[in-house]
Amino acid sequence: QQQVKQSPQSLIVQKGGISIINCAYENTAFDYFPWYQQFPGKGPALLIAIRPDVSEKKEGRFTISFNKSAKQFSLHIMDSQPGDSATYFCAALDRGSTLGRLYFGRGTQLTVWP
């Protein structure tokens, strides 16, 4: 069973546009929600992360919006650039669990046209 559901699977955006990727979860014990960015042939790298005590976190052009009651969170990429073309994964973690494992969404392949 997929613990974190991510959509869309692929996304095409024009340069300068806004890219939006959505994720949803069911386990209310999750208390850490990171986003990872992966370029072809490379390993994923942490992009930005949020804890559920805040509703929004912004770092440069990247913003996470978090809706605790709806159990949803999303990544917004403002002024999207061709260099943002990559696969994006959302994830969730229960920091209180002794297992300490991240649950990943299936990924969104973003293409930004110049």
Place this chain on the structure above:
Amino acid sequence: DGGITQSPKYLFRKEGQNVTLSCEQNLNHDAMYWYRQDPGQGLRLIYYSQIVNDFQKGDIAEGYSVSREKKESFPLTVTSAQKNPTAFYLCASSWGTVNTEAFFGQGTRLTVV
């Protein structure tokens, strides 16, 4: 420089053979993980280890084995029992639940020929 090193970058295996993928980290992280990545499937957890000499099965452990004899090393063996081993394999490490960021290696692409 601190980081995670996976080797080799590309690996070819004949059907029926076992093959071992290397993962070494010098970040002094306690936890290490192996993921398998297939198109459209995201990152699926194979095995993970929170401390030396201990490891747990992930979601798709069948046909794989691991060891954790040293803190820095977490090799993955893909056995002949794995029916569809062609994939991109990623190793990661983290402090565990204390610090939540996971660092990934550059991956090993395994192809069965």
